[in-house]
Amino acid sequence: MERRDEILHVAGTLFSQRGYHATSMRELARHLNLQGGSLYAHIQSKEEILLEVVRQAAERFLAVLQGLPEGSPVERMRALVRGHLRVIAEELPRATVFFHEWKHLSPPLLQEAKALRRRYEEGVQGVVQEGVEKGVFRVENVRLATLFVLSALNWTYQWYRPDGPLSLEELSEAYARLVLRALGVEEGGEDGEA
Amino acid sequence: MERRDEILHVAGTLFSQRGYHATSMRELARHLNLQGGSLYAHIQSKEEILLEVVRQAAERFLAVLQGLPEGSPVERMRALVRGHLRVIAEELPRATVFFHEWKHLSPPLLQEAKALRRRYEEGVQGVVQEGVEKGVFRVENVRLATLFVLSALNWTYQWYRPDGPLSLEELSEAYARLVLRALGVEEGGEDGEA
Structure with a gap:
């Protein structure tokens, strides 16, 4: 792993476990077996690291779309x-940062994080909208239905563990x-339970 | 407001905004215009405050049940x-702590927080189960359906603001x-949209 990637990986884990504000650059350097100062050869600031982790997570989510x-x-x-x-499931620390810690950014980095999150939300909303236009989904308020769906999915970061009793396949299904x-969506065929 | 209640109120807000680990007792005392030492006349430790905020939130949620x-x-x-x-909507800081910051507790306080959260989850699961038994709800896995519902509801703490464009009434509906x-639940009557 490149040094910079390793920094981002360890930082993502620490931010997700203890929170952004509670993770100091000194602590990060210690976890990387680096002198505090040499961290700055790779990265400008703690906030830059936070934004970079948000970007990495956003990239994964946008790739889904x-x-x-x-x-x-x-x-x-x-x-x-x-x-x-x-x-x-695969990117729990980064996803946690994307869902929770991004809000500790300050402008203008905050705007970039918000824009990335919005881009994903809008993509999901597009899928809902398309289903409504094709007469397959029936929802009164596309925006609220999108938030409802995203909420239900996002919260899994709080409790789902891939090594637990429930496989990702079962959860997804x-x-x-x-x-x-x-x-x-009316049930029947592969969706039917009755 | 009693001094102790005021401490819990301010602590809940700080924990929810900056995170538990990033909030020091000194900072808490400063926000309360207290000398650091006199905080300890009311409260034993930061962890005790965290648990107390979790308890207050749990009380509100359990009262719903x-x-x-x-x-x-x-x-x-x-x-x-x-x-x-x-x-x-009414208890955003406390709810945030109940949803997110509780995990920074250490045993045995962690167990109490987990038990309170579990009690609420089980209560919600009871409502789902009852609906299934009466043949009104149709779900394959009551536990997963309960987590799905709770997830969708919980996440609103991330984006819903009562002073925003959407009333609590509209959101709830x-x-x-x-x-x-x-x-x-089959639609029709008051639930019908078609």
């Missing part, structure tokens, strides 16, 4: 749920079904 | 959604509808 299959809104939403949960039902 | 109306599972779930979102649909 880019990788959605052509197909029906149901298939696309199912792939989105699966992809989103996979990023959380169950959550996709709940999401689709919330979006008003 | 106790106040649920007798009635159909749909009515009970609707009241639960409304009550849960109201606690978040829309979220209750989404939750009930996710739980497989």
Whole structure:
């Protein structure tokens, strides 16, 4: 791993565990077995590190949107749920920073983090919107339905652990079904339970 | 406000804004216009304050469960959604601590916080279970469906602000509808959109 990547990796873990404000550059250097000063050869400030971790997480989430299959809104939403949960499972520290610690940034870096988060939200909203336009999803308020779906997915970072009893596959399957039902998709065929 | 209540109120706000680890007792004393030492006349440790804030939040959430109306599972779930979102809207700092900062406690206080959170989760799960048993909710996995619902509700602490464009009433109504649909409640009558 490149030194810079290693710094970002360790910083993401510390920020997610103890919080951004509670993680000092000195502590970060100690975890990296670096002299405090030599950290600054790689990175300008703690805030720059935070933004970089947010960027890395955003890249993973945005890649989910880019990788959605052509197909029906149901298939696309199912792939989105699966992809989103996979990023959380595989990138727990970074996802935690993306969900929680970003708000400790100050302007203008804060604006960039907000813009990245908004871009992802809008992408998800686009998938919901498309489903509504095709008459497959039935929701009254696309914006609120999007936030509802994202909320349900995001919170898994609090409790889901890939090494626990529930496989990512099972979680994704169950959550996709709940999401689709919330979006008003009639059950039947592969979605049927009755 | 009693001095102790004031301490808990200010501490809850600081913990929720900057994080538990990043809030020192000295800073807390400064925000209260207290000498650092005199804080300890009211409170033993920072950790005790954290647990107390968690307890206060838990009390509000558990009161929602106790106040649920007798009635159909749909009515009970609707009241639960409304009550849960109201606690978040009215008690944002405390709710944030209940959702996020509690994990910085160490044993044995950590166990008490976990038990309080579990008690609430189990109460919500009871409402879901009851609906399933009465044949009103249709879910495959009651535990996962409960986590899904709680996730969708909890995350509102991240973005909902009561002084924003969306009233608590509107949010509750829309979220209750989404939750009930996710739980497989057939639409029609007051829930109908078609």
